[in-house]
Amino acid sequence: MNYITRFAPSPTGPLHLGHAFSAITASDQARANGGKFILRIEDIDPIRSKPHWENRIFEDLRWLGLDWPEPVLRQSDRLSSYREALDQLIAMGVCYPCRCSRRDIRTALSAPQEDSRGDGSGGPVYPGTCRFRSMSDAGAQDSIRLNVASALDLVGRTTAAASPARMNKRASGSNRIARAAPSPGLLAFTEVGPIRTGIHRIMKEATRSRIGDIVLARRDIGTSYHLAVVVDDAEQGVTEVVRGEDLFEATFLHVLLQDLLALPRPTYFHHPLVRDESGKRLAKRDDARSLARYREDGLTSQEVRRMAG
Numbered sequence: 001m002n003y004i005t006r007f008a009p010s011p012t013g014p015l016h017l018g019h020a021f022s023a024i025t026a027s028d029q030a031r032a033n034g035g036k037f038i039l040r041i042e043d044i045d046p047i048r049s050k051p052h053w054e055n056r057i058f059e060d061l062r063w064l065g066l067d068w069p070e071p072v073l074r075q076s077d078r079l080s081s082y083r084e085a086l087d088q089l090i091a092m093g094v095c096y097p098c099r100c101s102r103r104d105i106r107t108a109l110s111a112p113q114e115d116s117r118g119d120g121s122g123g124p125v126y127p128g129t130c131r132f133r134s135m136s137d138a139g140a141q142d143s144i145r146l147n148v149a150s151a152l153d154l155v156g157r158t159t160a161a162a163s164p165a166r167m168n169k170r171a172s173g174s175n176r177i178a179r180a181a182p183s184p185g186l187l188a189f190t191e192v193g194p195i196r197t198g199i200h201r202i203m204k205e206a207t208r209s210r211i212g213d214i215v216l217a218r219r220d221i222g223t224s225y226h227l228a229v230v231v232d233d234a235e236q237g238v239t240e241v242v243r244g245e246d247l248f249e250a251t252f253l254h255v256l257l258q259d260l261l262a263l264p265r266p267t268y269f270h271h272p273l274v275r276d277e278s279g280k281r282l283a284k285r286d287d288a289r290s291l292a293r294y295r296e297d298g299l300t301s302q303e304v305r306r307m308a309g
């Protein structure tokens, strides 16, 4: 088996214990499976991404004793590939342009909503204000959203119509594809992490109400985390995605994008998050728990590895 996993940080702040845990878990998984651990720099946001944070990521990970093949892929070098994938999705008729600001979205939501979108972003679920708009009137002021309902209908029809030969062909590709037995209109992924081990199926209604029409291409950068991560995991032959459980629901969306774009399906390993004493998950602004701070304070990488769990 050709096992490949990755750690994919954004160079927008210091790595903390949670990142250390994620990177070590991925690297351990690669070792346990006799495979490869790769590092990818997710720097699609040109304002928030900074070269000095990228250098710190390399330093921190080396200090933890991790090792990865060079050259490291940077998402900022891959914008044309994301554009190609976006064009494919547009051609399928599952996208629409959107000009809503954050404030428009808040105003359009009739009831005050918890910031609770299930894709790890913490934003509200988009109420669909621009869903009636067509791509033919898209302009420079627009971001591009995925019409999740249309996308689910489209892959539902394709899955239902898929012949056994097609499913077998897809399931025997060079990447390990964990695909449950096809059932009409249902997409599935295999979770091998400790929290929710098993096969998870997309529930159409839940995907619509919990995730909604996410942005595929921000107006400023022409792509988004979701699109870039799906395209790159396929491009890099990632067979198992190891990441925090905050992204568990985002996986439903990633599986949907993989099916639309006919990309192979990795298995998923969502690990628990490292939390502070009050139970809050660590954030980049928690500089006190940054790996660099522990290093400066004289802790050894072994001690930090133990603290990360």
Ligand code: GLU
Pocket: 008, 009, 010, 042, 229, 242, 243, 244, 247
């Ligand atoms: N760049 C993302 C993050 O830092 C990676 C998430 C993923 O592994 O898919 O949270």
